[in-house]
Amino acid sequence: MECVDVAQEQREQRRKQRFATKSMHMTQKYLRRMRDLGGTIEQMEPFFNALERIYVQGLDVERPHHTKTVGTYCVQVPQELIYAAGARPVKLCSGHYTAFSIGDDVVARDACPLVKAIAGFEHMGTLPLYENCSLMVVPITCDCKKRIAGLLRERWPVHPLHVPANREDEDIEHYVEDLYELMHMVSSVTGQAVTYESLANALNLTGRAQYELSRFLRIKRVTPNLLYGTHAMAVMNAASYLEAGVWASAMGALNDELERKARGNELVSRKDLPRIMLTGSPIVFPNLKIPLLVEEAGGMVVADETCMGERGMSDPVVPVDASFDGLMRSLAIRSLRPCPCPTFADNSQRIYRLRQMVRDYRVEGVIYHVLRGCLVYDYEYRLVEEELESMGIPVIRLESDYTDQDVEQLRIRSEAFVETIKLKKGPLKAIRG
Amino acid sequence: MNKKALVTAIVCTLMVLAAYFAWQFVFFEYETNVYTTTAEQLFTIDHLTKLVPLLIIGLLTAIGIVACIAVRNYLMRRDTFRGPFAAWRGTPSTKGHVHGRRVSAFMVVRWVCMVGFFALMVFGGVLLGQRYSWISIPVLSCPANMSQLTEASCYYLAHLEELAGLPLMGIVAFVASTLGFVLVFGRVLCGFVCPMGLAQDVMHKIRQATKVEGIAMTERMYQALVPIRWVMLLLMIGLSFVGGNFCNFCPAIALTPVAAGLSVSLYASGFLMVFVLIASFFKRRLFCTICPLGYLMGLAYRIQPFRIKKDCTACTECGACYEACPMGIKQLYTEREKADVTDISCIMCGECVRCCPEDRALSLTLLGRDIYVSKRLRVVQGYGR
Numbered sequence: 001m002e003c004v005d006v007a008q009e010q011r012e013q014r015r016k017q018r019f020a021t022k023s024m025h026m027t028q029k030y031l032r033r034m035r036d037l038g039g040t041i042e043q044m045e046p047f048f049n050a051l052e053r054i055y056v057q058g059l060d061v062e063r064p065h066h067t068k069t070v071g072t073y074c075v076q077v078p079q080e081l082i083y084a085a086g087a088r089p090v091k092l093c094s095g096h097y098t099a100f101s102i103g104d105d106v107v108a109r110d111a112c113p114l115v116k117a118i119a120g121f122e123h124m125g126t127l128p129l130y131e132n133c134s135l136m137v138v139p140i141t142c143d144c145k146k147r148i149a150g151l152l153r154e155r156w157p158v159h160p161l162h163v164p165a166n167r168e169d170e171d172i173e174h175y176v177e178d179l180y181e182l183m184h185m186v187s188s189v190t191g192q193a194v195t196y197e198s199l200a201n202a203l204n205l206t207g208r209a210q211y212e213l214s215r216f217l218r219i220k221r222v223t224p225n226l227l228y229g230t231h232a233m234a235v236m237n238a239a240s241y242l243e244a245g246v247w248a249s250a251m252g253a254l255n256d257e258l259e260r261k262a263r264g265n266e267l268v269s270r271k272d273l274p275r276i277m278l279t280g281s282p283i284v285f286p287n288l289k290i291p292l293l294v295e296e297a298g299g300m301v302v303a304d305e306t307c308m309g310e311r312g313m314s315d316p317v318v319p320v321d322a323s324f325d326g327l328m329r330s331l332a333i334r335s336l337r338p339c340p341c342p343t344f345a346d347n348s349q350r351i352y353r354l355r356q357m358v359r360d361y362r363v364e365g366v367i368y369h370v371l372r373g374c375l376v377y378d379y380e381y382r383l384v385e386e387e388l389e390s391m392g393i394p395v396i397r398l399e400s401d402y403t404d405q406d407v408e409q410l411r412i413r414s415e416a417f418v419e420t421i422k423l424k425k426g427p428l429k430a431i432r433g
Numbered sequence: 434m435n436k437k438a439l440v441t442a443i444v445c446t447l448m449v450l451a452a453y454f455a456w457q458f459v460f461f462e463y464e465t466n467v468y469t470t471t472a473e474q475l476f477t478i479d480h481l482t483k484l485v486p487l488l489i490i491g492l493l494t495a496i497g498i499v500a501c502i503a504v505r506n507y508l509m510r511r512d513t514f515r516g517p518f519a520a521w522r523g524t525p526s527t528k529g530h531v532h533g534r535r536v537s538a539f540m541v542v543r544w545v546c547m548v549g550f551f552a553l554m555v556f557g558g559v560l561l562g563q564r565y566s567w568i569s570i571p572v573l574s575c576p577a578n579m580s581q582l583t584e585a586s587c588y589y590l591a592h593l594e595e596l597a598g599l600p601l602m603g604i605v606a607f608v609a610s611t612l613g614f615v616l617v618f619g620r621v622l623c624g625f626v627c628p629m630g631l632a633q634d635v636m637h638k639i640r641q642a643t644k645v646e647g648i649a650m651t652e653r654m655y656q657a658l659v660p661i662r663w664v665m666l667l668l669m670i671g672l673s674f675v676g677g678n679f680c681n682f683c684p685a686i687a688l689t690p691v692a693a694g695l696s697v698s699l700y701a702s703g704f705l706m707v708f709v710l711i712a713s714f715f716k717r718r719l720f721c722t723i724c725p726l727g728y729l730m731g732l733a734y735r736i737q738p739f740r741i742k743k744d745c746t747a748c749t750e751c752g753a754c755y756e757a758c759p760m761g762i763k764q765l766y767t768e769r770e771k772a773d774v775t776d777i778s779c780i781m782c783g784e785c786v787r788c789c790p791e792d793r794a795l796s797l798t799l800l801g802r803d804i805y806v807s808k809r810l811r812v813v814q815g816y817g818r
Contacts, residue, residue, distance in 0.1 A: 167752075169651035180518045194521060196644065197529035204531060207816030214809050215817075316790045316813050318753035319531050325522050325646040327531065329756070337766075338751035349750045352769065356746045 020058060020126050023098035027055035030286035037228050037295060039268030041261075043254040044231055046246075047238035051285055054241050055096070060128040061241050063088050068134040068190050071156070073118075073148075075312040075339060076139040076163050078331040079244065081183050083202035086192035090129060091240030092136065093308060094118050095287030099127075100402035107151070112373040113402035114282060115144040122152060129241070135189045137182065139163045141343035142376050159185045165345045167336045175332040176325075183328075196324050203317060203327060209244040210316045212251035217314065219255060220302070221360050223262040225269050229278070229301025230291040236309045237285040273298060274421035275362055279305040279354060279384070280369035280397075281377045287402055290369055293411050299418040303361040305354060306369070307341065315339070342376035350380065351387045358393060365421045366395040367414065371402075394420065441657065445664045451701055452668045455681035460703025461486040463696040469579040470694050472559050480694035487691045490703060494636075494710040501711065502645060522646055532815040539783050539797075539805040546625040547634065554628050555693045557582030567606040571614050571730050572627040573685035578693050586611040587726050591669050591679040619737040620730050623721060623780040628689050630780070633713035633720060637759075640714050648715045655761040658722050666725040684709045684720070718759040721780060731777040738800045739781050741765070743774045747794040754785035754795060765795070788812065 031052060053059050061069060070082045071092040082089040099120030106119045121130045138149035139161040149160045162178055164171035183194050192198075216235075220226065235254070239247050261267075276299045278291060283306045291301045305311050315338040319330040340350035357363065366388055370378050381397055388395045396417050400406055451458070474480055509519040554574035558564035558581055569586040576588035589596040589607055596604060614622065623630050640647060672679045680686055680702070687706035690697040699706075712719040721727055745768060754765040760778040765785050768774050774795075781797060789795040789807030797805040 167750075169653070172752075173649075173651065177514070180515075180521075183521075184517055195529070196521075200529035200531045204816060207531070207813060211813040211817040214813050218809075315749060315751055316809070318751070318756070318788050318790055318812060320753065320757045320788055321647055321649075322531070322641045323644045323646040325649070329649060330753075333752050333756060338749040340749075348769070352746050353749060359746065 016124060016126050019098060019102065019124050023096060023127075024056050024058065026096070026098050027051075027286045030288060030292075031056070033292055034230055034234060034288065037230060037292070039228050039231070041227055041231065041254070041257060041268075043250065043257045044227075044234070046242075046250040046253075047235045050238040050241050051234065054127075054129050055286065058126075058128065060132050061088060061090055061243075062246075063243065069129075069132055070186060070189070071130065071133040071136040073137070073145060074139040074141050074163075075307050075341070076141065076335045077137045077161060077182075078179065078317075078335055080199065080202040080206050080317065080331055081179065081194070082137075082186055083205055083244065084194045084199040085183065085186040086190045086198070087134070087186060088243060090133070091308070092118065092130060092133075093240075093282060093284050094121060095282075095284030095308075095402065096120070097287070097402045097404065099124070107147070110373050111147070112144050112281075112371050113287075114284065114371060114374075115148045117402055118148055119151060122155060125155075135159060135186065137161055137186075141341060142374075144373075157189070163343055164336070165343075167344060167346075172329070172332055172336060175336055176329055179328055179332050179335075196327075199324065199327055203319065205248075206244045206317070209239070209248040209251065210313070212248045212255060213310075213313055214316070215255045216251060216258075217310065219258050219262060223258075223267075224275070224302060224361070225267040225271055225273070225300055226258050226262055228268055228295050229276075229304065230288055230295055233283060233288060233291055233301070233304055233309050234285065236304075236312065239313065240308070269300060272425065273300045274418050274425065275300055275302045275364045276418070276421075277301070277303045277305065277354075277357060277361065277363040277366045278309070278369060279366060280381070281371040281374040282306050282308045283369060284308045289404075289407060290367065290398060290400065290410065290414065293407070293414045294367065294418065297411070297415040297418045299365075299414070299421070302363060303357050305340070305350075305357055311340065311353075342380050347380065348383075351383060354384060355387065355391065358388075358391060363393060364425070365417060366393055367417065368395055368397045370397060370399045372399055394424075437657065441660050445660060448661070448664050449668065452672060452679065452682040453675070453677045455678065455701035458701040458704060460687075460699040460701070461489065462698040462700075465696070466698055467696040468577055468690075470556065470559060472562070474694060475556055475559065483694040483696065484691065486687065486699055486703065490687060490706050490710070493707045494714075497707060497711040498714050501715070505646075534787070535811055535814050537787060537805070537811060540787065543625055543783065547627075547631040550626040551628045551631050551689075553582045554578075554626075555689050556580045559693075567603075567610070569607045569610045569614075570622070570626070571611050571726055572622050573629040573683070573724065573726055574627065575680075575683070575686045575689050577680065577686055577697050578690040578695060580693050580695070581689065586614075587669070587683070587685070588680070590726070590729070591683075592673045593670065594673060615730050615733050616736065617738065618730075619733055619739065619781075620727060620779060621737075621739050621781045622730065623724075623727050624782040629685050629709075629720060629724075630718065632688060632710065633718045636710055636714040637717040645714075647717075650716055650761055652761070652763055655722065662723040662725065662728060665723050666728055669725040718780070722760060722778065727778075727780070731779070734775055734777045734779065737775075740773055740775045740798050741779060741781075741785065742772055742796045742798050743768060744794050745769050745772070747791045749791055749794075751790065753788040753790060757784040757788040759784065 068087045069090050070087045072089050073093050079089040094117035096117045099117040100113050102123055103116030103120030106123050121127050136152050136156045137159045140146045141163050149158055152158050187194050276294050317330050317334045319327050340353050368381050385395050509515045565583045568583040570583045571586040574585045576585040669679050681700040684702050684706040686702045687699050709720045750766050752766045755763055762776045765774050783805050786795045786797050786805045786807045790809050790812040792809050795807045796803050
């Protein structure tokens, strides 16, 4: 009996080893592709390094000893609350192909790849980012997230966060109460009570990140083609694994460099490349194949409206009332009202946001990304298509999975899309090359 | 009949009774009332002794606020749901500060205006040696105070039969100046001039400084106040016809005349003033939402030159404006088509523009020219470095 157990354990050990190596290679490949894109920006390194640390080196997030990490999903969990309780928030939404291939056998066939990748990491138990979490907060934004909350519960303490379907005053009131519950939960995990001072400090901390992000978005808007959209998305993804203050400092350095380059007019590409906006299902590192394909095909991803990208952080918390409850309300309001997530029954505001972004970034084409099985975003495609068509902006729907197998098909479609826009911009120019 | 209607009916009846028998509730009574003061009397010992009623009001307000906080903390601690968080919410804090926003020039101007006009409305006529009594300005700066710079419209609005008894020129001057102010400024006066507004804003500032939890009003609560506002309006216009005097009920009489050092007897208004101050401590400018004069001033909101404009595409519906708005104007963030979101109750305080994090999404304009425009950087700049 005993030797069977040992053999099985060894087999399991080897399997985990294989998984770790494979996933490391996969991440490395995407990091390499991103670096190969060109447009040498020195201050991008901290962000690449942060991604590399987690997925290639297989280390946990950098943090002071004894600081606990709290895993969060989606964008409705106020990171401020976790900082205020003395813990470190990490975002666990995953885009990992290797983990997806494991999770594919674990969860329902039609579940979305994002959830399958999470299930993959849960099943293998090799990634310290997940393993070291003291608590996971899962907002119930879609059916898949609800189920994954149940699955994760087997290995970690999980706090499911109810996200209302509407955003009326009463829903906000309820959400404020839910956030108090969450605060109670987090501080019982860390053993550190949230005080007014710690909450205010947390708000100032994320506020600094918010300030640098506002600067970044402004620079991108004013001077286009200063950096590749893929890189901008990597920057946003790195925020999941960096402390807000560290991210803000790195962001500040990046902004300074970009401003310098804007003055010297050092662009990463020609100015007349087709300007593409990405929207739809979350695009999470390392699943950056779509922006990479677009930019490798000679397009520019000038904006993204996805929740792991700019959208997730772009709305600032606006504390109106200085009391403790006022700060909590501002967090609740920020989590629900400006969020254009299709989990809300009435999400017409997303259309206005897209319209505004088309205007701000002078977008010429929109790629609507749908992860296979991501119903909520697929539902909204029709509305978005109608609206963009009325504005005369071409839009295509790209469905993808967490695998390299559909890359060639995606490449053909995105190249064709980029070429059509080029033709539309100036037929003669395109023919002459 | 549902519970809400019943409560509203009881409150309104009580208000009517209290207003009619206002002279029965003696707060502070002088044997003879004096309505003027002289420049020599200002800032003397005599002036200071006349401030006693204000002192009593302040004291009662402080006691009331402390009592309210204590009761709320007690209830919160006993609440099974909120109990665990009572300690976090209940204790006022002096440590810690969220430093996001910059001070904007508009807000400085507004506060300078409010304080400056307060001085003018208290003893401007005496200080400057000149009174413009033919100008009637529609703000709650009590006309019992004969030493202020101008006349206030509310006296004749509350005593329409006396207005009819005035000489023709008096009627013309009253109507012309009142209408002129309503048409040109409207409720801008509430946000910039009204002494009651200043008193309430000061209470709000005190709460912000002590970080005491306020009352977050929902749409339903604002709707519940609407009948009360109608009753207030009815009382102001109609009370003099049935033998009452609205001035004995109106809280404004307990502010500027007393501050000017006049001997003016206070009846129900003294108690009401305490209530108004306590209420505005927990909910910014609560009285403004039920102010009868304010409602009349807002009537011309469709044609007044000061407007709140909105760029509906730039708006992300984050609701910061609604949260900041002391008048609870919801269409600020829900509106998706009109470029103009000026509301009948808007007092042009500019809070919505100040808190709006989207560039140019909200702006306060005068005759189409931008005065105050929302900016992302203004909201987050304080966090940088």
